[in-house]
Amino acid sequence: MTTTLAQLGTDAGLQQVAPLLFYAVALVTVLSAWAIVLSQNIVRMAVYLLLTLTGVAGMYFMLDAELLAAIQLIVYAGGTLILIVFGVMLTSGNPFLKLRPKLWEVFVAVGLSLFIMGLLLFAKVTTHLPEPSATIEEANKPAGYDLVHEIGRGLLSVYLVPFEVAAVLLLVVMIGAAYMARRRAT
């Protein structure tokens, strides 16, 4: 099975499958994002958010950013979403509470969305993207190229300071969490 898949990967056949995969993933992402907005039940919103985040991870996979996709799944789909669900469990006595946004909130949200959409469209129109071709990919990726390996080397050399600062950030989060939990009781 794997050999056939690998053969398929080198064939031009994959080039025809790739757009289909993209549309499938994009459809899941956009539809579930739409469902988050339409849903009024916060628990269902969380489940739709899970689908959206997974879809975005799929996009990262398609862009050959495997580590980013894995981090998206581990940290966002696995961690942040759990935290949201825990937050709902801990705060809301009634999770079937309907969320009714005020009128000004709707206006702000629509305005912000349109602004971001305009920004993205502007970026899309003005940015000149190079034509994707096999030659560029091969030039960027010499034999034995491993993205995760490259990132690991970066973390130990050029990005050593951010790497260590991240540990300090995690320390701050842990101590802050313990402090807040203790204050709540007194």
Place this chain on the structure above:
Amino acid sequence: MPQLLSIALFVAFGMVFVVVNLLIGKFVRPDLPNEEKLAIYECGEPTIGSSWVQFDLRFYIVALFYLVFDVEVALIYPWAVVYRDYTLPALVLGAPFLGIVIIGYAYEWYSGSLDWVRSSINTSYKGTAGIDMSKLARRDPNALEDEALGER
């Protein structure tokens, strides 16, 4: 990309497998509902009230710890991948990272935030020493809180 194709095939097969089996089950099984069968299953116990109750705050601390170590794993993974090639530098440069996070863990442990039953600092119950928590846990939290406040 071949990896992605494998993942897509795996996901698609997983979805189809679940849906097809549920559909087959729907067509094959006899459909004789009664009140007992439609009741919520809770390990054979009769259900009491709604399951949408407010959970104890201690769970949130556990969730936050989970998130912290989750992020740590995400950061440590590329480091672990290159560890074999640069053993000594990776060890020297990775030790402070792990050390700083472990300091946080040790602090939590020391300060009692990880204690589940004994500590009263991070629970919503304002218990004092000498209270039998296991006995009190079965009682109404509000009455318990009033009692604890009354004692002061």
